[in-house]
Amino acid sequence: MSEELLFPGDFIANAEEFLPGEGTYVENGKVCASEVGTVKKDLEKRVVSVECKVNKAPAMQRRGLTVLGVVAKASEKAGFIDLLPTEDEKKRYFPISASTVLRVNNIRRGFVKSLDEEFKVGDIVRVKITDAEPNNVVVSTEGPNLGVVKAFCEKCRAPLVRKGSELVCPVCGWKAHRHMAKDYGEANAA
Numbered sequence: 001m002s003e004e005l006l007f008p009g010d011f012i013a014n015a016e017e018f019l020p021g022e023g024t025y026v027e028n029g030k031v032c033a034s035e036v037g038t039v040k041k042d043l044e045k046r047v048v049s050v051e052c053k054v055n056k057a058p059a060m061q062r063r064g065l066t067v068l069g070v071v072a073k074a075s076e077k078a079g080f081i082d083l084l085p086t087e088d089e090k091k092r093y094f095p096i097s098a099s100t101v102l103r104v105n106n107i108r109r110g111f112v113k114s115l116d117e118e119f120k121v122g123d124i125v126r127v128k129i130t131d132a133e134p135n136n137v138v139v140s141t142e143g144p145n146l147g148v149v150k151a152f153c154e155k156c157r158a159p160l161v162r163k164g165s166e167l168v169c170p171v172c173g174w175k176a177h178r179h180m181a182k183d184y185g186e187a188n189a190a
Contacts, residue, residue: 061086063129066129070124077114083099106138106139107142124150148178156174
């Protein structure tokens with residue numbers, strides 16, 4: 001007996017019967033596939049997942065995935081992040097939506113006065129998806145490896161270099177502050 005191949009959006013089970021697992025999402029009380037593969041049911045734990053059968057098959061982004069994005073707009077309370085396709089050792093992930101909102105309360109623990117003091121338009125940021133729905137993702141930069149991984153000078157647009165806890169432009173000397181990832185400026189950061 002051959003296993004039926006599922007595609008993103010295919011119905012798997014009712015959410016009342018099974019919890020969503022890897023490669024699935026819930027919409028309108030239905031557990032659906034978020035990637036290409038075959039269904040895998042854990043009857044003991046009541047979890048259904050999709051086992052990827054195609055190496056490097058495109059998949060929708062999911063909760064817990066760390067992705068890169070570009071800050072498209074930054075204001076006091078929120079910033080718009082254009083998400084970029086990403087891949088890990090097993091799969092390629094394409095953005096569920098082209099952009100998402102990073103809210104000021106999802107930057108880090110503690111008080112943050114204004115998002116536009118932590119991020120600027122054009123910054124390349126590493127964010128973690130904290131919630132994923134078919135048409136929306138919620139992201140956070142709370143964590144040592146999350147935040148700006150590459151920034152550019154606000155005066156001359158040259159890449160900024162990390163000097164201790166601040167960023168400095170090697171061309172014009174402009175100094176800037178950002179919510180930086182721990183590995184800002186390292187070759188594999190972006």
